Amino acid sequence: MVAVVHEELVRPQVMAAIEDLTAREASGILEVTGNPSGALYLDGGRITFGRASWVPGLAARLRAVCPALSGLAEPSPGQDAGDAAIAEFAVQRGYLTPAGLHELIRSVVVDAFLVLTIPLEVDSPVAAIRFNSTRTDWTETFPRLGIDLVRGEALRVAERMAEHGLTPTTAVVRCSLRAPAAVLTRDQWAVATAIGDHVTALDLAARRGAALSDTLECLASLTRAGLCAPVRVPRQPSSRTRGRALPDGAPSQPAPAERLPVRRPAQDRQARPKGPTDAWQGPTPEILHQVLDALKKLS
Secondary structure, eight states, rough: OEEETTTTTTTTHHHHHHHHHTTOOOOOEEEHHHHHOOOOOTTTTEEEEETTTTSSSSHHHHHHHHHGGGGOOOOTTTTHHHHHHHHHHHHHSSSSSSHHHHHHHHHHHHHHHHHHSSSSSSSSOEEEEEEEOOOOOTTTTTTOOOOOHHHHHHHHHHHHHHHHTOOOEEEEEEEEOOOOOOOHHHHHHHHHHHHHTBBBBHHHHHTTOHHHHHHHHHHHHHHHTSSEEEOOOOOOOSSOOOOOOTTTOOOOOOOOOOOOOOOOOOGSSOOOSOOOOOOOHHHHHHHHHHHHHHHHHHO
């Protein structure tokens, strides 16, 4: 057991720990206590599973993909054996192919890695980092993912978030469409229709049983198309940030929400915005860009 406890732990230290463990081809569980909290599971230096408090778990993701699994009992938080049992049941019954399950687990792992290792919020404390070196019993149902692949995908999502002033807890609202039309994919349309009053990517991902990273990507595209915008509220230093601080002279509210345009078959193509984005961008994206650049150099 290796334990690190310090009041000034930060997210990049979690990334440094997982990189060191993969380099040593370690097997075991790296647990992170804080907000968000979670764990990454290693088998011979490769990541085989992950979970985090801000991320829909494997059982929720499986139910979203395979509604027939909705009757199965929900595993208790941290019951990874329960997640594994549902995953194997889904493959045995033919609800999902082994390749499809590997892709789904890869998505869950990237989400967990994203929120546990990258400082996406000003206030996302890390209370402790602990590694329990133990033999793992994950079956071949679960993939073995290299650190370079997982880290690369997580950094790509974080960069997109920084470009559009988004974080998992940034509230967004629908906006009136400035252009005559917007072309959306099916997933973007599903996210757009679910946006209500001050909803966040965390809320949307949890409701839909969808990947947090995919939800953030959709919100970034919708923000660029002018269909939604981050809520412009003053930052509350005593609690977890859920918005962006206003620059001097900026309006306190985004454009009023209007009914979304009618979806047509052609909207299943990639969104192609034709005008400037309505999203407000404060100083935090620039800071996040600097952190991401530093993390790339370290890796």
